[in-house]
Amino acid sequence: MKQAVFRLLGPLDVRIDGEPVRLGGPRHRTILAMLLLTPGQTVSVDALTEAVWPSGAPATARNQIAICVAGLRKLFKDAAGQGDLITTSHPGYVINLRGHRIDTADFEELVSRAREAIRTGKTSEACSLFAEALSLWRGRALDGVTGQRIEEEIARLEETHLDVREEHAGLRLQLGRPQPLIAELTTLVTEHPLRERARAHLILAHYRAGRRAEALEVFREGRDLMVRQLGIEPGPALRGLHDLVLQDAPELGGPATDPGAIPAGRVPAELPAAPVSFTGRVPELAALDRMLVERAGRVPLTVAAISGVAGIGKTALAIHWAERVAERFPDGQLFTDLHGYDERDALISPFATLDRFLRALGVPASRIPADLVGRSALFRSVLDGKRVLIVLDNARSFTQIRPLMPGNGRCCVVITGRERIEDLISHYTVLQVGLDAMAPAEAPVLLAKLAGEERIGSDPAAALRLSELCDRLPLALQIAGARLVSKPHWSVQHLTSRLMDPARRMNELSPGQGGVRAGFGLSYRALPAVGRRLFRRLGLLSTPDFEPWASAAVLDTDQLDAENLMERLVDAHLVQVVPGSGPHTIRYRFQELMKIFARERAEAEESAEERRAVLERFQQRLAEVRGRGTAEPSLTCHAGRTPG
Structure with a gap:
């Protein structure tokens, strides 16, 4: 069998028995890159579609993805005599590299071996292994391949590359060869001026080469840049090294004689102050x-x-x-x-x-x-x-x-x-x-700590209702309490009435660019694309809770796949598990604020046609469930805008 070598650490390149392979157009290269970034793992058609068309996919996207994959399969069959290099694996495709090589895996193996050599004290061997790993890089990773997901992986690879370059430089300093490093580290610091470890290595290389003034100048340039661009001082490592250079400290003259020696310890006390409004739990x-x-x-x-x-x-x-x-x-x-x-x-x-x-x-x-x-x-x-x-x-x-x-x-x-x-x-x-919502009796106590016991205690019914409208979520309660403090002429009932409208509630509890909406948004954006789609589509359903079949219906996918996604939402605490109607029944539900947020995302990211299609599939599936006599509460759905 011919061996294929896939190279991602530079422009995407494939060679079979040393001969280059022409990969076709940008779509083919993007799809192949996506598969190679996670070899042996399934990459969904949705993920491939999002990578190829980040600004929005055409209606024929799935067919076009299938055509591109078929083209890649034919290419590898003709060049290597292997037609099963890329196989179908629901819900997408997987590339199988058994017997083949990929430079990212070679790089990671060499780096791992180098770090193990460091751990066992074999500094020279580690230095050679790092050098071999770095020689695999031919430029910017996946240069010429575009797409948001690709760019994220490129950024990760580039960050690892920089880390290894810095580790390699540090080892060479330990081996006592500072002079040849100065030009290389100067280039690295020029390209990445805010990386403090690289700057520290350059300072130490200058100092050990007898260039104390240049070492201090490198620190000064870095400090000026950080203060000007970021408004911060260099970190303690860089400042400490600068102080040692000023003192001509003996430990800077060469590598430590016993780098593993343990110094006498200090007693750190780094805990920040606990919030004075902490309640319950x-x-x-x-x-x-x-x-x-x-x-x-x-x-x-x-x-x-x-x-x-x-x-x-x-x-x-x-x-x-x-x-x-x-x-x-x-x-x-x-x-x-x-x-x-x-x-x-x-x-x-x-x-x-x-x-x-x-x-x-x-x-x-x-x-x-x-x-x-x-x-x-x-x-x-x-x-x-x-x-x-x-x-x-x-x-x-x-x-x-x-x-x-x-x-x-x-x-x-x-x-x-x-x-x-x-x-x-x-x-x-x-x-x-x-952690779940605060206990019903605890939430008004938190409000009282913020807005005053007399004010909250003067209308306990309104305070309890305000707590419920905040889902007894501490962040929402703190914002509500701060609103009362800043508006002394408002009664608790007045603020409660402002939160009654679901369309207004999220705005009231999300001042400026922060608050509840911003917090939920960070968790939402951390989900994979299909997880975000499930989350926001479930927000269209006006029902207190739902079974796994509902998630399959709104996504138009297999129930087991949908249930796996639901569990991802559970792990992220975006939905909750509630007791079902039977011993083997699982049900899920949103907290009210989370449901409002999910519906907002659906209305912002799904077209009216997509929302109608979601609800039609849901109603059809609901009819099937009721036809089998499965217990299910009365459900209504929202296809349009949030009321108000």
């Missing part, structure tokens, strides 16, 4: 307390994961509890916001977090390894035998938090995030704390 606090008692003295690490929809109070609960138990962790408390769902700030990498954590624990800048694996190992070593409480707020993935996990059972980690992270459960014993 008695069962959740009790569960967290029991976790410490039940796990005391055991070897497994103590881990809690708090999840829930935007605005439900995850961070407030984590910080409030952490402050209550801080004295049980005499070796310190670490806190970081990982910005998992914050569009205004970049996702915080574990590499950067470990740098800050290690400094907080007393590790000098010169002793912090230049690679993620080394930093994570040193972090575990520093924490060994200590009692430290670590709060990882706003996490998005297991990849983001795994390097930040201690290795012993005396520490405690509290993680907050909007979705349940399944990989976390498979690696650690985790207390899962899923």
Whole structure:
């Protein structure tokens, strides 16, 4: 069998037994790129369509995708004698690379081997492996292939490329060869002037080459740029290195004699102040307390994961509890916001977090390894035998938090995030704390803390109704309370009446560019395209709850596929599971504010024709269910605008 080599680390290129293959037009290249980005995994027709036509697909999109795939199959059959390289796999296609090679996989394997060599102290071998990995790059990844999904993957690959270039430079500095690195690092810093690790390497290379003035100038240029463009000072790593250069510190003269040595630790106290309006959550606090008692003295690490929809109070609960138990962790408390769902700030990498954590624990800048694996190992070593409480707020993935996990059972980690992270459960014993709406008696208490007990207590019925209109969601209640504070002439009943209209309610609870709508929007945009479509179409149904068949109907797809998507919405806390009519019946429902948001998205993103088609399929399926005698509540549907 002839061997195909697929190259993505540069312009898309395919060679079979060394001979180049002509891939056809832009659509063929985009489809092939999408399949190669996740080899061995099914890529749905919807995802391919969105990649090929990001601004809107024609009615014949599915047929055109099928024609392009057929063309690629013929191409590979003619060139390599293999017609099953791309196979159909519902709901799309998969590329099978058994016996073939792809440069992204080769790159990842070499990088993994290099990092393992670092871990075992084989610096020269690691340096050679990094060099071999970097030699696979021929320019910008997938240069010439366009599409939003493609661009996202290109950005990820380019970020990894830069990380490896920086790691490689750090190793070469450790090996004592600074002079040849200066030109290479100068180019890297010029191309990416805000990358602090690359700038730190260049400063150190200048210094070790006897160019102290140039080292200080590189820092000054970087600082001026950051202050001018971002309004911030350089990070502690860069500032610390600058101070060491000014002092001619001896540790800058060469690589550390024992880079793994553990310094005497500090006692960090990084917990932010708990919200003064924190209210209730008695069962959740009790569960967290029991976790410490039940796990005391055991070897497994103590881990809690708090999840829930935007605005439900995850961070407030984590910080409030952490402050209550801080004295049980005499070796310190670490806190970081990982910005998992914050569009205004970049996702915080574990590499950067470990740098800050290690400094907080007393590790000098010169002793912090230049690679993620080394930093994570040193972090575990520093924490060994200590009692430290670590709060990882706003996490998005297991990849983001795994390097930040201690290795012993005396520490405690509290993680907050909007979705349940399944990989976390498979690696650690985790207390899962899923946050729902506040208890009916707690919500008015929160309002009273914000707007005053006398004001809220003067009309308890209106306060209770206001709480319900806010879905007893802490964020919505805080906004409502702030509205009352800023409008002292409004009664509680007046604000309640303003929220009665569903069309007005979301606007009232979403001041400026923030509030409830913005929080929900971040979770919505994190869904895959087909998940977003299901979410917003379900918002068209005026029913308190629905069974899995409803999701299949609105998507016009297989019920099992639709149920899998529904579970994705459940994991993201965008819909809730409620008891069904029988022991084997699953039902789902929206909170009212979430339902209003879903309907808004449907009316903004689906045409009137699409909305009518959704509801027609739903009514047809409903008739079939009723014809079989399946219990189902009376349902009505909205195809038009939200009332008001």
